[in-house]
Amino acid sequence: MGHRSLLFEINGLGNRLWKGEKKMGFVHLHLHTEFSLLDGACRIKELAAYAKKLGQDALAITDHGNMFGTIDFYSACKAEGIKPIIGCEVYVAPRTRFDKVHRIDTSPNHLVLLCKNETGYRNLIKLVSAGYIEGFYSRPRIDHNLLQEHSEGLIALSACLAGEIPRALTAGDYGRAKQIAEFYRDTMGPDNYFIELQDHGIKEQRAILPQLVKLAQQVGVGLVATNDVHYIRREDSKTQKVLLCIQTGKTLDEELAIEFPTQEFYLKSEEEMQSLFGSFEGAIENTARIAERCNLEFEFGVTKLPHFEPPNGEDNKEFFLRLCHDGLKKYYGEQPDPKILDRFHYEIDVIDSMGFVDYYLIVYDFVRYAKEHGIPVGPGRGSGAGSIIAYCIGITGIDPIKYNLLFERFLNPERVSMPDFDIDFCYERRPEVLDYVIRKYGADHVAQIVTFGTLAARGAIRDVGRVMGMPYDVVDKIAKQVPIHPGITITIDSALKKSPELKAMADSDPQVRELIDTARKLEGMPRNTSTHAAGVVITDKPVTDYVPLSKNDESIVTQYTMNTIADLGLLKMDFLGLRNLTVISDAERGVRRFEPEFAINKIPLDDKETFDMLSQGQSDGVFQFESAGMRKMLSRMKPDCLEDLIAVLSLYRPGPAQFIDAFIENRIHPERITYRDERLRHILDVTYGVIVYQEQVMQIFRELAGYSYGRADVVRRAISKKKAGVMEQERIKFIEGAVANGLSERDAEAIFNDMSSFASYAFNKSHAAAYSLVSYQTAYLKCHYPREYMAALLNSVIYSTDKVISYIGECRKQHIQVLPPDINRSQIGFTVSDGSIRFGLLAVKKVGKGVIERIVEEREANGAFESLYNFVERMHNRELNKAAILAFIQCGAFDSFEENRRQMAESYERIVESVNSSKRSNINGQINLFETVTGTEKFSYPELEEYTTDELMAMERQTTGLYISSHPLDRFDKQLKGRRIDQISEIQQEESSYCDGAHAELGAIVASVKRIQTKGGALMAFAELEDRTGSIEAVVFPNVYATVGNRLAEGAAVLAGGSISVKEEEDKKLLCDRITLLAELSTDKLFLKFPSRGAEQVAAAQRMIVAHPGSSQVVFYFADEKKYLKLPESLKVQIESEFVKELSEAFGQSNVVIQ
Structure with missing residues (x-):
């Protein structure tokens, strides 16, 4: 029997199912997008557009084991008028999903699942989620039992050569293949299971085609033709191979054992598929029939909030109103200004009418929990600080009326979308708030949110260059031609326009051109997943009723991103950990030891001394104001009020930085400011005539052209995105409204043009206001309580040696002495002691926090330690090891004892043995009842001179990461005096002015050095250089190394000059072009x-x-x-x-x- 007649018999079933239906075209049902990470090369938007060009009416997504791209794919297809079919190519465990034995369970089978309806979607979510959470072993895996539980609403296809049936047939086990097919037929139903036919020019596929046809006939299921699409066009096959090489760490020249031996895995046209499978009657037609049966629609913009249950059982709206009125009275008194009352009632009406009462209460509740449990909470973040209701019920902590913040920037009745409260918590105790939310709403109703790492421009060039087998230094040189600007994404295309060197390289070298072109194709594709630093979703039903889950390390996370979660109407929150809130809280606690009434939320917000300090650029350690550029701006601007700080934060960004000069000039010379209309004065006077905030744009639209605030925000968004059509429409409307309100057409047009240019850069004032308050609080503490503040700041970075070094340097600038660790005076962290800051024991390496806690407990319970012997004796059996004892000796923590460090270092092991022996004797009953001499008195130390100063400094650095009693550079002050020496901490700052190629000269100590031999036999070195502020790696090339040779040794003091090297996701390096030992540098x-x-x-x-x-x-x-x-x-x-x-x-x- 030929293929055609055989398939006619098989598809009698199809004819029965779809009798009378019009014959339809081919539909791709097996397709991998860019979210089949480092495997699929189909960019979703480009894919949908190309499918439309091919005349496709429908298209499926079946990424490997995940649903990451589902909503993006759905939206892109809808935008092109194509019917999206949602699915996944799942991995099926050979045994059960819980079996995870190497070699037995490492090669799961493939199975394509497609959603017919919402029930199928929910079941697919359950399957894919369980694959990650329960079945992950190399890949996310489901099993037969799980599929039997969640098969409703799904259509299954037998998949590619890695499917169970093709594998059985390839192995020559037809009986096993038939058994598997019968299982899936019975599980899914005969109407919902299809045998896939594929032909990519692979002999193994063609060999089993007749058997697949026979199998379908025998078990009574349909056939379906698919192409295993991994890239869009045939010519994209190399791009996909590059992706696979990035994934596997191989190069294109290496023999890759991969499953794509041909170039046929692209989005083929209907004609191409007909030519392959037209003789298999029904195989093409069934693709369209399946497509017609898949009718899943997503609901966007409809909120699905959990219901908040008030603690006393009252109606949640009544509870909400009571909270609001209590807060109104607390902050604005018994008789608030009528304008405040109007705003208050307006916000309540909007919140209620838009259905967000529960939302406000949910946020109120976990913020309340944090505050009641002493967990520091920020005053606000983002546009939420513009809500007076949020302020009244305690969600935010800055008065929106006082700072002219707008509610509509947060919640806009004319732009229906989920509001977005982002809340900052103390970074150490943030998990406690998350735990509370999980307890309250249930673990299955709360999940963290995924985020994707993407192939950025420089990274893509480096990855592709490695895959192409190009030399590292060549690729590095090319990658470095892509500029880096903090906060701005530079694409390869924009780099080619901005960098003549990059363009010249590409134009002159075909290999570089190939590298650039390939990298451009991969740029922006997702590379890996991770957990969003703050994002959490809270749902009314279990999360897996709405969203698939995956697992990152031990965290359960959604497979949809923050924006997708919000689009689906789900409640997503940002629980952010802000280190500076912890610093403020710790400093506040320190101040209260001598000022019991001190409270950070009661400090004056107009303190002259604080603003004077900032005006002098003394903002090291001040939140948001630490960078060199920010210090310079503060020095130029001379802020004297919180409004100025709000403006500083808003202007000091890549876009609006161009307006800084105008702002400062106008501030210095306010008499020069002119306004096209006097109504602009009260809007722009706080920013000296310059449009800085988004809220100002909205106010101008409202007051000059009669827009509502809601409409003004919608238009502001459109203008900021440079939507030409919208801008032209709104230009006409604005001018008409402004002319009607008394402006000339010329002035109206000029104002609109000004707003158009500023709108792209204007900043959210609500966010800036809230964060400037935190900045001011840190500045106030630094100004008035510098010791308590710096101690808190040091504790917040205790595990970052470079930052500890930097902040100790700041202490020295403020003439605050930092005392070394002391076993009898130091606490766990840095503390204020007699006008100085005492080193915390936790800063000593090789000593765990638990041991330190027991040391402090023992000391507080039984008094100071009298000697090293006494210390070891009292800490016996408390997990104190020899390494910890030696670390305490070397860092100077025992310097208060009579013996010097060398004596103790030579004796501590014998002391430990003596104490151990004594304890064993006691246990064995061998105590001499007549012996009254204590262990301390009977132990004698050897007579030894103390270590040299250099040796002491080296030990301090070894045990704490920094020099404490003195610094090796101290003796070279004369050699360095008068030279322009750069600070390493300034170089390493993220917003540093030291860009790639910038020159720097360092006076530093060689912390470590690694010598290597180049291919040419020359010696070069990599040295870690450290000054008083931080450390940096220096690359000493052969020609420079030859000038110093072996004198470049650990501990040597050097003068090193060269250029700064900047790479993505790496610390900066110094490429030395000269290096001199300071000891050899005369000062005369x-x-x-x-x-x-x-x-x-x-x-x-x-x-x-x-x-x-x-x-x-x-x-x-x-x-x-x-x-x-x-x-x-x-x-x-x-x-x-x-x-x-x-x-x-x-x-x-x-x-x-x-x-």
């Missing part, structure tokens, strides 16, 4: 005086100088010109007494000066 200069440049003595002096090379600068003085000439570096001299004597005899003693 030799001055020689001559009557004129032409004097005979000048040539003689040069000859003598060449004969005495060294490290001291030589300067000639010409009396007739009264000018100095500094000789080049190559003519430095060694100043010795004999040489000075020779010079004096030759030119006269009065003409030779050493300074």
Whole structure:
């Protein structure tokens, strides 16, 4: 029987199912998008557009094991007028999803599942989620039992060569294949299970086609033709291979054991599929029939909030109103201003009419919980700070009336979308709030949210270059031509326009052109998943009724991103951990030890001393104001009120930075500010005539052209996105409204043009206002309680050595002494002690927090430790090991004992053995009842001199990561004086002005050095350099290394110069072009005086100088010109007494000066 007649018999079933239906075209039902991570190369939007071009009416998504791209795919298809079919190619465990034995369970089978309806979608969610949460072993896996539980509403296809049936047939086990087919037929129902036919030019596929046809006939199921689509066009096959190489770590030249041996895995046209499967009657038609049966629609914009149950059982709206009125009275008194009352009632009406009472109460509840349990909560974040109701019920902590913040920027009745409260909590105790939410709503109703790492421009170039087998240094040079600007995404296309060097490389070298073109195709594709730092979804029903879940490490996360969650109407929250809230809380607690009534929320917000400090640029350690650029801006601007700080935060960003000069100039000369209409004055006076905030744009639309705030926000958004059509429509409407309100058409158009240019850069004032309050609080604490604040700041970075070094440097600037660790005085963290800051024991390496807690407990319970022996004896059996004891000795924590560090270091092991022996004797009953001598008295230490200063410093650094008692650079202050030395902490800052290629000169200590031999046999080195503020890796190339050789050793003090290297996701490096040991650098200069440049003595002096090379600068003085000439570096001299004597005899003693 031929294929055609055989399939006619098989598809009698299809004819019965779809009798009378019009024959339809081919539909792709097996397709992998970019969310089949580093495997699928189909960008979703491009895919949908190309499918439309091919005349496709419907299209399916079946990514490997996940549903990450479901909603993006759905929306893209809808936008192109194509019917989206939602599915997944799941992995089926060979045994059960709980079996995870190497080699037995590592190769799961493939199965394609498609959703017919909402029931099928929910079942697919359950299956895919369980695959990650329960069945993950190399890949997310389901099993037969799980499929039997969740088969309703789904259509299954037998998949590719990795499917169970093709694998059985390829192995020659037809009986097993038939058994599997019968299982799926019975599980899914004969109408919902299809045998897939594929032909990608692979001999194994063609070999089993007849058997697949026979199998379908025998078990009574239909056939369906598919192409296993992994890329859009045939020519994209190489792009997909590059992706696979990135995933596997291979290069294109290596032999890859992958399943794509041909270039046929693309989105084929109906004609191409007909040519392959047209003779298999029904296989093409069934694709359209399946498509017609898949009718899943998503509901967007309809909120699905959990219901909040008030604690006292009252109606939630009544409870909400009571909270609002209590807050109104608390913050605005018994008789608020009528304008405040109007705003208050307006907000309540909007919140109620839009159905967000529960939303406000849910947020209120967990914020209340945090505050009642002493967990610091921020004053607000984002546009939510613009709501007076949020302020009244305690969600936010900044008065929106006082700072002219707008409610409609947060919740807009004319733009229906979920509001978005982002809440900052103390970063250490944020998990407690999450735990509370999980307890309240149930673990199955709460999940964290996924985020995707993508192939950024530089990263894509580096990945593709490695895959192409190009040398690292060549690829690195190309990648570095892509500029880096903090906060701005630079694409390869924009880099080609901005970087002439990159364009020249691409134009002149075909291999570089291929690299750039391939990287461009991959740029922006998702590379990996991770857990969003703050995002959480809370649902009224179990999360898996709405959203598929996956697992990142131990966290259960959604497979949909934050924006998708919000689009689906689900409640997503940002629970952010903000380190500075912890710092403020710790500092506040420290101040209360001597000022019991102190409260950070009661400090004056107009403190002159605080603003004076900021105006001098002294903002190290101040939230948001630490960077060099921000310090410079503060110094120029001289802020004197909170409104100024709000403006600083809003302007100091890549876009609006161009308006900083105008802002500062207007602030200094307010008399020069002019307004096209006086009604602009009260809107722009706080920003000196410059449009800085989005709220100002909205106010201008409202007051000049009669827009509602809601409408103004909608238009502001459109203008900020530069939507040309919308802008032109609104230009006409604005001018009409403004003219009707008394403006001239010319002024109205000019104002609209100003707003259009500013709207893209205008910032959310609500967010800036809330964060500027936190900034001000930290500045106030630093100004008035510097010791308590710096101690809290040091505790917040105790595990980051570089930041501890930097902040200790700031303490020195403020003349705050930082005392070394002391076993009898130090607490767990940094503390204020007698006007100084005492090192915390937790900063000592190799000592765990638990041990330190027990040390402090023992000390507080039984008094100070009297000696090393006494310490070891009292801490016996408390998990104190020898390494911890030695670390305490070396860092100086035992310096208050009589013995020096060398004596203790040479004795501690014997003390431990002595104590252990004594304890064992006690246990064994061997105590001498007549022995009254204590262990401390009977132990004798060897007579040893203390370590040298260098040795002590080295040990301190080894055990704490920094130098405590002194710094090795102290002795080289003379050599460094007068030089422009850069600070490493300034270089390492994210918003640093030290961009790629910038020059830097460092005075530093070599913390470590690694020497390597190049392919050419030359020696070079990688050295970690450390100054008083931080550390940086230095690359010392062979030509530079040759000048210092083995003298570049650990502990050496050096003067190193070179260029800064900046790479994505890496710390900056110094590429040295010179390096000199400070010990060899003389601080003296030799001055020689001559009557004129032409004097005979000048040539003689040069000859003598060449004969005495060294490290001291030589300067000639010409009396007739009264000018100095500094000789080049190559003519430095060694100043010795004999040489000075020779010079004096030759030119006269009065003409030779050493300074």
